[in-house]
Amino acid sequence: MTGVKPTMSDVARTAGVSAMTVSNVLTGRRHVSPATRSRVEQAAAALGYELNLTARHLRAGRTDTVALVVPHFDHPYFGELAARLAALLAAEDRHLVVEQTGASREAELAAVSQARWQLYDGVLLSVVGMSAADLDDLHTSVPLVLLGEQEMPARYDHVRMDNVAGARLATAHLLATGSRRIAVVGGADPDPASGMKPARTLGWTLAHADAGTDPAPELLVRAPADLTSGRDAVRRLVADGIEFDAVFAVTDTLATGVLAGLAEAGVRVPDDVQVIGFDNLASSEFTVPALSTVDPGHERMVTEALRLLDAVARGPAGGADGGTGAREHVISPARLVHRATARAR
Amino acid sequence: MTGVKPTMSDVARTAGVSAMTVSNVLTGRRHVSPATRSRVEQAAAALGYELNLTARHLRAGRTDTVALVVPHFDHPYFGELAARLAALLAAEDRHLVVEQTGASREAELAAVSQARWQLYDGVLLSVVGMSAADLDDLHTSVPLVLLGEQEMPARYDHVRMDNVAGARLATAHLLATGSRRIAVVGGADPDPASGMKPARTLGWTLAHADAGTDPAPELLVRAPADLTSGRDAVRRLVADGIEFDAVFAVTDTLATGVLAGLAEAGVRVPDDVQVIGFDNLASSEFTVPALSTVDPGHERMVTEALRLLDAVARGPAGGADGGTGAREHVISPARLVHRATARAR
DNA sequence: GGCGGCGAGTTTATCGATAAACTGGCGCCG
DNA sequence: CGGCGCCAGTTTATCGATAAACTCGCCGCC
Structure with missing residues (x-):
């Protein structure tokens, strides 16, 4: 045990060949006679040689x-x-x-x-x-x-992703299935360009316009996109006495928090309040009840x-x-x- | 636009100094006169120079x-x-x-x-x-x-983590709160050494022994540790008509699947069936109902x-x-x- | 006046792998 | 018999940054 990492030249020396030959054996890039090849392989194994990728990368200019x-x-x-x-x-x-x-x-x-x-x-x-x-x-x-x-x-x-279209689809579905007061949790000032939340909020606005309505401004609930904020958003809506019969959560994570909040408040989903999320996370199939959502492709x-x-x-x-x-x-x-x-x- | 990435020497040449001086300016490792320093900085900016970390790493033998x-x-x-x-x-x-x-x-x-x-x-x-x-x-x-x-x-x-003790704690709690038929979802042959599942299953076994009982073998439900398998495990238990009044799921992910399965089967949690998981994931606070679990520190x-x-x-x-x-x-x-x-x- | 020392830079060698050019020997062909 | 080409391998140069040793000019002190 030398304690220092052996290099290609070390292997070469103990195998009695040049470093280049060791390289050729290891990469298989050129023909090496079977006899030499096995000498090199044994030497490499004996020394516990490991290729230094940093050096290769420097030389190759690529890292794969x-x-x-x-x-x-x-x-x-x-x-x-x-x-x-x-x-x-x-x-x-x-x-x-x-x-x-x-x-x-x-x-x-x-x-x-x-x-x-x-x-x-x-x-x-x-x-x-x-x-x-x-x-x-x-x-x-x-x-x-x-x-x-x-x-x-x-x-x-x-x-x-097509945030606007996805959000519009989700909101349109909520409207078509009878909801009239659809909160957008994680909402922001509607805008197709300035980020995920504004774009998805725009979809929510447009779906209302398509249906010839206008969403009430108090239904736009701003929130960071995490679990806690989803639950807190519901708590706030309830505490403020704001009526709502559906939630479009701008992410599935928020939606999961929303479901937790609704359960805590004793609200039935989807009977009292429908919920749709956005992202189609793997876990969204396993919320209780299973989350309807938008798959972004x-x-x-x-x-x-x-x-x-x-x-x-x-x-x-x-x-x-x-x-x-x-x-x-x-x-x-x-x-x-x-x-x-x-x-x- | 040369199209090729400039190197330190390129910067050195246009600044009229040596490459070493450029290095010194950039790392700040040695004193460089303000005049030279600013010439180098301007040259670097003009050429759009970027340090090549691969080369530094090769030389330094560290990557941080x-x-x-x-x-x-x-x-x-x-x-x-x-x-x-x-x-x-x-x-x-x-x-x-x-x-x-x-x-x-x-x-x-x-x-x-x-x-x-x-x-x-x-x-x-x-x-x-x-x-x-x-x-x-x-x-x-x-x-x-x-x-x-x-x-x-x-x-x-x-x-x-202390798998055995954690599982024992969870199972003991289920026993202490009145459950008598506790399924272990994601179970395996009990063994402290051969993996997460065997260790946690052992904890489940030991807790029963502590209470002077023996768990029924059909309550050991084998399953991969994913959401789908958790739900499927419940479906199987129900389909097979195996009675159970609690589930210890060996991971929170499994537990989340289990909760989905129980909800689907119309089983009330925790009234009919208690559930405890293991891992204390961030999301576990937001299942419906909120998941009791083991925090592994x-x-x-x-x-x-x-x-x-x-x-x-x-x-x-x-x-x-x-x-x-x-x-x-x-x-x-x-x-x-x-x-x-x-x-x- | 001479010399030690310091500050600001430069030169040289090196990290380890490998592409490209080179060497020497052998077989085969005309 | 001369030469071409190939095989198996070696030598050399290089990727880009930087540690270590070195140079040079100047200042201050004895």
Whole structure:
């Protein structure tokens, strides 16, 4: 036990060959005679040799690794996204690693400026805290595809869901099944461009307009998108004596909190209050009652994201501003998933 | 737009200094006169220079990055674990990246043999598929701490929860509150050493022994630890006409599925059937009714894991077998969390 | 006046793997 | 018999950043 990590030259020396030959044996990139090959393999095994990928990457200029940069590790949406991406990448011998920014604008900017993702062949960045302007003075030569629900600079490829249409679909269903006072939990000032909440709130507004109504302003309930806030939103509505016969929660996470709040208040779902969420998380099938929700076309999103990433990587220079690479803005279509928290049409 | 990434020498040339000076400016490791400093900074900005971390890492032999290797990205337990670790590491300017193995023994072994984690200063490996024997012929010079619920080779540091005691606590509570036929969903042949399920099943058995009873064998319900399996387990129990007045689910995920199954069967919780889970996931507070569960001491586990990792990293040679490094086996104590799916004592 | 020391930079060597160019020997063909 | 090409392997140069050793000019002190 030497205590120091053996290098390729160490292996070469004990096998009585050159380092290059060791490399050839290990990568299989060139022919090596069986005799030499086995000598090398034995030497490598004897020394407990392990390839240094850092060195290979420096030389090769590639890492065969894609990073997914998300605001939070512990939000199920990102976990599911990561799992889907990893499956696709693994099929072509590439790797996925997941990093976390922390969701604040500052943290995201820091994550960027740290030049950390020079370590990867490509980066999928889930944006929530940064504005389009922030992204605009982002300079990185790494192929970058944005995921997220805000309007983004045209200079980057961008994949998102059809938030407005999905929310409209959900709200329209609630209206069609008899609800008249539909609270939007996690709502924001309606706007198709400035983020997930504004877009989904816009869908809620538009569905009302389609039906020739106008939602009451007190039914727009602002809330951060977490479980606690969903429950608290219901508590507040109840405490304030605001009548409602349905909830459109802008995420499934919020919807799950809402269901908890409704149960606590003794409200029957869907008889007294219908609920529809958005995201179609794996867990949403298992709430009590099972959550009706909007499926944002997960599979479509991940395949598109990787397609774009590869296009940029192959494209001209992959540079931050130059080039006429892909630069597509893809919108994945949404679809209503009927379960038990809303009545059938 | 040159199209090629500028290097430190490029910056040096346009600033009229040496590459070393550029390095000194950028790292701030040595004094550089203000005049030179600003020339370098301008040159770097003008060229859009970005540090190549791969090269730095090769030279430095460190990456300031710790990897968490988990079986599945999309299991909430690992997401929460990652978030906690990331928070601790960020406090000391280190990074966490998460990688996925895929949970099969083969995939975990492949992940290992790929020498990928030479890229990190340390690795936290969540083991589920590999046996102690597999780990035994694992040779890696990277500081490694194991997380997971099986018995592990003494040669590695290992952090786990107190599965047996936690399960015993949960089951004892169910017995104390009047339940007599307690199904264990996700059960396995009782054994403290061979994995999470056997250990937790053992706790269930021991609690019965403590109370002077013996659980009926048909109440041991085997199931993979996912939502669907939890619901299916209940469906099976009901279909088979097996009587039960409580469920101890070996994970909160299973418990959530169980609650869905009970709701579907029209069973009242906790009046007809009490339920307790294990893991205390963030979402468990928001099931309907709110899930009583066992908290495995999350914070304790992550601080211990990092402490051990740092100890190994500093320890003698960090070698795979040599050295008398830390090599501790830490067991984090479990604690019962009372909520609504079980009656108060 | 001479010399130690310091400040600001530069030069050189190195981390470990590998692409590209090179060497030497052998077989085969005309 | 001369030469071409190939095989198996070696040598050299390189990826980009940086530690360590070195240079050079200037100041202050004895």
